[in-house]
Amino acid sequence: MQARAAETLVRDFCAAWHRRDLDAIVAAMDVDIVYWNLPAPPVLGREAVRAFLVPLIRDTIAIEFELHAVAGSEAGDKVLTERLDRLTFPSGVLEIPVMGIFELRHGLITAWREYADFASIGEAVARLGVSLSPAPA
């Protein structure tokens, strides 16, 4: 895959987030995806990611990944992004400055690592009284 095609795949993935379309989000992922919000433990596998995202999609009113920069590696197997993620809850807006890397194979996302300041997110989450963790089973 060329760098530009890989970038388009990631832009389409972000568009699925903007629609809060969980099926489309998960369909872009390899079954064995490693989704890692450092320094939390990684979420392993597409179905675990779906379970992780259900409460987020349910509890938000709007989601926007404002893409400040996107660049695909020369080999087309990695796409790096700088974003401002904006999650709107009934109680307010959570803005997360973040960089993320997407690893691709056969047109699917095999790994997604997110780098952000965890304490800042935790403070905002507490202030809004929301949860970013999966609902208890």
Next chain:
Amino acid sequence: MQARAAETLVRDFCAAWHRRDLDAIVAAMDVDIVYWNLPAPPVLGREAVRAFLVPLIRDTIAIEFELHAVAGSEAGDKVLTERLDRLTFPSGVLEIPVMGIFELRHGLITAWREYADFASIGEAVARLGVSLSPAPA
């Protein structure tokens, strides 16, 4: 500047870090660089960055930016990286998983933003008994 040339500029910048060559590090920066370790306040201007980096260069034995991914934007004005930064002090090694973005103009770095988990860095810094802040004037 093409994406690949921009990537080479950033690789050369990392090489200057590996030599702990403060003059070469600073020479790669625009005089008005904005160097921002989120969520700390940005360091504004090349001379302020030099003052910020003096104690780091002085107190480390070795510095390595292990580049896991590098990608230049199509326009060649931005380079995004995923790295494991390894700072070796006499008291031990500080490893920082980080993504960083470099904005370039006329072959110089005009902005450098780093995304990492601040609390993790703070804990490691405390454990090693080192400082990452500028020495008091």
